[in-house]
Amino acid sequence: MKRNIKIIGALGFLLAGNLVFAQTETKVEKPENDKSLLVKTDHKELDAEAKKKVAAEEKAKLPKPYDAKANAEKDIQALIAKAKKENKNIMIQAGGNWCIWCLRFNQYVQTTPELKKLVDDNYVYYHLNWSPDNKNEKIFAKYGNPGDKLGYPVFIVLDKNGKQIHTQDSAVLEDGKGYGLEKVKTFFNSWKPKS
Structure with a gap:
């Protein structure tokens, strides 16, 4: 009987070992x-x-705000005219619909009333596409190719005359798997037009 118990115990041990082994x-x-x-x-x-x-x-x-077919150079010229008229700065969010962090940021701003108001009151906002379909190389070169150095999304802030006044790495705005409210508010408040 003891021998049967030992054999059963050994088989149980082997089976348990095989189950663990099978998992790896x-x-x-x-x-x-x-x-x-x-x-x-x-x-x-x-x-x-x-x-x-x-x-x-x-x-x-998530909504897809980037348009690979857009003529970014023409769009930004129109934004400069609008920014002058409305006395706002221009916020360019560079990235693409392939970039989950780009889409998360867009969604976060659009669905957070406090941030949406801050942006709408102070900026003309533009989603500058970078994708295999349209890398917008001329525009990115004009702003120092920040995506090459900082990744995406990356933010390019222009004054109402179209002069680049700041480039922002988005990583410092992150908080866990999203973005931090106070960090994003501070960023938007730091670069809004001076009255």
């Missing part, structure tokens, strides 16, 4: 089915894939 390894059949080959599966890859899926689902739900 996957069987791959050799072409001739002569033996199975164990290949380690990286759980970080699975986590990364799950995160990508969640991010893709989130991105699909």
